[in-house]
Amino acid sequence: MNEKHLKKPRNGNLYHYDNTIRFKNGSVISIVGDDSENLVGSNVNFLVVSEAAMVSKETIDYLIPSIIKIKGRVVLVSSPRYGSHFNKTILENTGQVLTSVLPANIITDEHGNRVYTDEELELARSSMSIERFKSEYMVDLSSHNESSIYGASFGMAQWINMPHLQDQRIFISADLGISDNTALTFGVHDAKGNVQVIHQYRNRGQATQHYIDYIEKWLRDVNIPKHLITLILPHDAGATTDAGKYLVSRISMYQDAGFYCVMLRPVSVLRAIEITRASIQNGKLKFVDNSAVRSMVQIIKAYEFKIHNGMNLGVPNHGTNYAPSNDADSLEYLCLAFFYDEYNQNIKTESGVVIRK
Known part of the structure; x- marks a missing residue:
């Protein structure tokens, strides 16, 4: 860049006070962080985003109108980061974006x-x-990212074909939410004592009746009677209320719909994670190779420990909306129902799990 074309500040520096490089022809190069509100409304001919995997989707979307109106261009440069908008832009590209993976x-x-x-x-x-x-x-x-809770375990997961479901009891573990995500994990308990995850469903902003309707439709599709279903619900299912025909607990709504329900007593989060990881790694928790289960695994790989100043705090990051923690919780409930007692025989712990009918 020839400096004779630059319009420098009085002190002779390259950058002006507002972190811009200015040219005599009126062009401006602005260097901004992930808070680029000052560019909104301006004409951005060319936008280069460095470490784009660390930049929020909202920031990019915020600037798009300023770029589109003058037919400008955007270049996103970054190393990948699992679960980021940058990764999704590449993986879900429908041809509207030119990509170069090097x-x-x-x-x-x-x-x-x-x-x-x-x-x-x-x-x-x-x-x-x-x-x-x-x-x-x-x-x-x-x-997966280094802080992923289940990334390494899923790398050891055993993938299987769909088992024969007729006359088998189906277990559905649910992490319940309305303002955040509700996740349902469907599994069967095989003759060898292993659990096979056969299906998963997630949604948000829906009351309990929506999930009752979904389960009943799924049962019709696979031709399984309701009496072969066991719902595994978290410890707060008896206290958390939902607006059905009247204000009632979640477990009451499922029971009134004709489902057999069990409810777990609280177990520490880290113990639930350890039991689930051990179950995956030791082949006691297997996964049917279909799109719903594959999608669940990809989501849970984004469930991570909190990082502060580069240090892993060992505390899971429980988010809101479509957070992967909800899907992970649902999978963990399935493991706790079947493998906690076995695990606790060998590993001493003060916490426990009780299934209450």
């Missing part, structure tokens, strides 16, 4: 020489976690 082992300079040698890549791989290496160096869009 793993470190194929990047070349202007002379055609590799930027990273095999030795340099091996040094990087041996210096960090496999999750971080796959994401930052190999641009693996499906690789």
